[in-house]
Amino acid sequence: MLAPASTFSVPSTSTDHVPDKLPPTLRVQSIERHPGAHGGILNRAVLFHEQASLSVEWLTRHADIRLVRGSLASIRWLGRPVCCDGYIRISRLVLLERPEAAANLFSLVPRSWVSDRELVVRASALWEGLPRGFRHLFNAMFWDGRRFQRYLMGPSSLGHHHSGLNGNFRHCIEVAERALRMAEGQGLANRAILAIGGLVHDAGKADEYRFDHVRRCFTMSDRGALIGHRETLQQWIAAAMASHRVILPEAHYLGLIHALIAAKGAPAWLGLREPRSIEATILSMADRLSGEEELYTRLAPAEGGFGRYHRLLKYRPYVVGLGAGHGL
Structure with a gap:
């Protein structure tokens, strides 16, 4: 704590x-x-x-x-x-030039980067629960303070879910926590992969979006437009492991990468793979739930019924309302 x-x-x-x-x-x-x-x-x-x-x-x-x-x-x-x-x-x-596996980076987050300190506490607890290899991997990816700051402060989207300051950080924590809750009682799921997978699954968006100081808003970067956050994340992981001798069991490495890149319904010719592990399935479900719940919360009516239309959702979300289930 x-x-x-x-x-x-x-x-x-x-x-x-x-x-x-x-x-x-x-x-x-x-x-x-x-x-x-x-x-x-x-x-x-x-x-x-x-x-x-x-x-x-x-x-x-x-x-x-x-x-x-x-x-x-x-x-x-x-x-x-x-x-x-x-x-x-x-x-x-x-x-300190080389990443240290023992240093909890979430204890080194200035308040000017994240004012909601509860978020930092939650992220710290997730990191503390990781095995040493995954801790080292996370630190190797984010030892550079400028990248870490962008990861913490940037949005998860432009105009969709978690689009505000610290939006991507909040979303990543939610996905990790939801994935772990979904895995409770599930003996097959590797909790370490779910935790770090949630924390980093959208981390590449730190370079996908850049703050435009003239327009005073986040915009799509050239890297985001041409490469995308998933490929950026894979490059970070590969560079971290090669440059800093991050040691992971082969099964953990393959399980994490698969959980991060698997895409439901992806055609084989794209080179992507459908989810073939419980971790990939859970992470995908937690990701979608976090995004949709944040949008529904913003768009929901004061009481039950249809909320406000969102151009990216392309529909008005429906909320049953608290009063509808009072007899249960």
Whole structure:
């Protein structure tokens, strides 16, 4: 369970063991560089973890341009922590370049990315329930802070279901949770595949849609128009496994990929496959249910009956109403 973040304030005479209380991995929320003494550079950064938020500063001869907003980093301390003008003096900030299977990325989600912290808690619980191989795969896919931010903040569609800010993240959590509930009592279903499959099934939409700062809305990207989110996701998985030595049992790998790409009614000449596993069937059903329920909720009338028409649904959804079943 994630705990609310606290802000560390360290007085100059502090004997408190701040380094022992901080998590080893932190997210760079902001970073600034100013002229320092003797021709050096004064670096200042605000760091975030669900358990703590703090501001640090350190001196360097040269700027490490790899450290940018959204990066994951670790602090190297300079003896006893000392605070100066609201910033804790450190030796340096080290960029963490390689994905670590033990780091829960959902504990490193700034509030500016996702304001609904319940969503973050739910996602964190899903990740914690994964076996190590799937945790490593997820982290390898989203270690890049910019991609992770797009995954968390982007929509699941343009004008259809979950089309608002954080829409795709919410949809992915719903699909994973619904799939797990549908699998309860089903001994054949692999719950790990359902959990990670739900979390990432539409993750490629992080690159399918891009925010247009001129029009102030999300639009279809060139990659989305030409390649699509499913193929993008397959590329991410392949790159993550090849570059970061993600180890998965062959059955888990095949089961996950099949659950992600299987399509009901797809003709064989397309190269796709119909669902041939319980995980693929459940994931498809959970995906559709999450999308339609979100639309029905937005379009439903105040009481029972037909709701508002939606051009993509091409019909007015019908709602029985709560009062109709009061005698059951």
